Amino acid sequence: MSAKAATAGAEPHFVPFHVPAIGEEEIAAVVATLRSGWLTTGDRAHAFERDFACRLGVPHALAVSSATAALHLALRAAGVGPGDHVVVPTCTFTATAEAAVYLGATPVLADVDPTTGNVTADEVARRCDARTRAVVPVHLGGLPCDLATIGPVARAARAAVIDDAAHALPARLRGRPIGTLADATAFSFYATKNVTTGEGGMVTTARADWAEAIQRWRLHGLSRDAWKRYTAEGSWAYDVVDVGFKYNLPDVLAALGVAQLGKLDAFHAERRTLVARYRAALAGSELLALPHEPPGFESAWHLFAVRLAVERLRIDRGAVIEALRERGIGTSVHFIPLHRHSYYRRSLGVGPTDFPGAEDLFRRSLSLPLYPGLDPADVDRVAGTLLDVLQEHRR
Numbered sequence: 319m320s321a322k323a324a325t326a327g328a329e330p331h332f333v334p335f336h337v338p339a340i341g342e343e344e345i346a347a348v349v350a351t352l353r354s355g356w357l358t359t360g361d362r363a364h365a366f367e368r369d370f371a372c373r374l375g376v377p378h379a380l381a382v383s384s385a386t387a388a389l390h391l392a393l394r395a396a397g398v399g400p401g402d403h404v405v406v407p408t409c410t411f412t413a414t415a416e417a418a419v420y421l422g423a424t425p426v427l428a429d430v431d432p433t434t435g436n437v438t439a440d441e442v443a444r445r446c447d448a449r450t451r452a453v454v455p456v457h458l459g460g461l462p463c464d465l466a467t468i469g470p471v472a473r474a475a476r477a478a479v480i481d482d483a484a485h486a487l488p489a490r491l492r493g494r495p496i497g498t499l500a501d502a503t504a505f506s507f508y509a510t511k512n513v514t515t516g517e518g519g520m521v522t523t524a525r526a527d528w529a530e531a532i533q534r535w536r537l538h539g540l541s542r543d544a545w546k547r548y549t550a551e552g553s554w555a556y557d558v559v560d561v562g563f564k565y566n567l568p569d570v571l572a573a574l575g576v577a578q579l580g581k582l583d584a585f586h587a588e589r590r591t592l593v594a595r596y597r598a599a600l601a602g603s604e605l606l607a608l609p610h611e612p613p614g615f616e617s618a619w620h621l622f623a624v625r626l627a628v629e630r631l632r633i634d635r636g637a638v639i640e641a642l643r644e645r646g647i648g649t650s651v652h653f654i655p656l657h658r659h660s661y662y663r664r665s666l667g668v669g670p671t672d673f674p675g676a677e678d679l680f681r682r683s684l685s686l687p688l689y690p691g692l693d694p695a696d697v698d699r700v701a702g703t704l705l706d707v708l709q710e711h712r713r
């Protein structure tokens with residue numbers, strides 16, 4: 319049945335692009351924290367770190383205020399500084415590149431595979447030079463980059479691999495969790511992410527020296543355990559041992575994370591079920607291509623982004639988005655490539671002709687609603703409405 323027929327005679331409700339999956343467990347955890355008398359970084363934040371490290375099987379997990387903070391601290395731990403180059407894909411959010419700028423380094427934008435949206439080892443090799451200090455692959459939409467091939471290229475350039483896994487919890491590459499395959503990994507717990515703390519992030523690493531430095535830098539460069547200074551076992555005396563930042567994650571947000579992390583397997587299973595439903599509903603259409611998930615690459619399915627066959631349509635992707643909005647469907651685009659933004663065009667001297675893969679992806683990509691709690695009937699409606707719009711405007 320088409321989406322039109324399904325909604326005939328009734329005004330359909332709006333299907334938002336995202337709704338956070340917050341249940342009574344999260345509410346109870348936050349209320350308990352509010353009643354505890356301790357709101358800022360403390361036992362809840364450290365419990366979140368322990369749970370996260372255990373979940374991934376990584377020695378060190380450090381909670382911070384955002385994935386941007388995580389990238390900044392990880393790049394600093396890697397020794398990135400003024401004059402250095404940091405290779406980042408152009409198909410990402412600005413945070414990936416601006417974290418390098420914070421340190422006085424220059425982001426070097428790399429093109430992506432237009433099928434996956436991810437940077438490849440060959441493209442990393444093409445962008446590395448004698449000044450490259452770090453490479454930051456981005457697992458776009460939750461699909462892992464091939465770190466097994468990118469890692470050797472980075473090592474040959476004497477560069478660290480700091481992967482941006484803002485979309486990639488709980489993605490796996492050939493059976494191994496993302497978060498265990500790079501020198502350090504940055505995760506996001508923003509409101510739209512697969513696990514949310516409202517705002518927040520995490521750095522994972524196997525390097526004890528990096529973990530110690532990040533722990534120090536995330537709270538003003540204070541001496542270890544200075545956060546305890548207002549507790550019964552703490553002391554008023556502390557030492558500022560380095561210049562740091564205000565990047566700590568407070569307990570009131572970490573409590574959300576602990577509860578959410580406990581639901582991650584269920585969330586992921588539901589996402590995969592919804593993805594399968596989208597695939598069944600959209601399969602066979604020559605007007606779009608479905609997301610790619612090669613063998614051995616297990617996506618976190620943060621996004622379900624189709625690629626429109628715009629050459630077969632009389633309207634562009636922007637007009638498709640507007641047509642869907644008018645019919646009660648919320649969508650998004652991930653992302654406007656960095657080389658299209660005025661700051662990066664001006665500061666790096668780049669433009670669309672430099673990134674043909676990213677340009678091809680950008681003009682086609684459309685992210686559909688995908689989140690735990692999304693009604694399967696709404697998946698059918700989104701898919702049917704999309705097919706209706708495309709069919710109405712085909713060449």
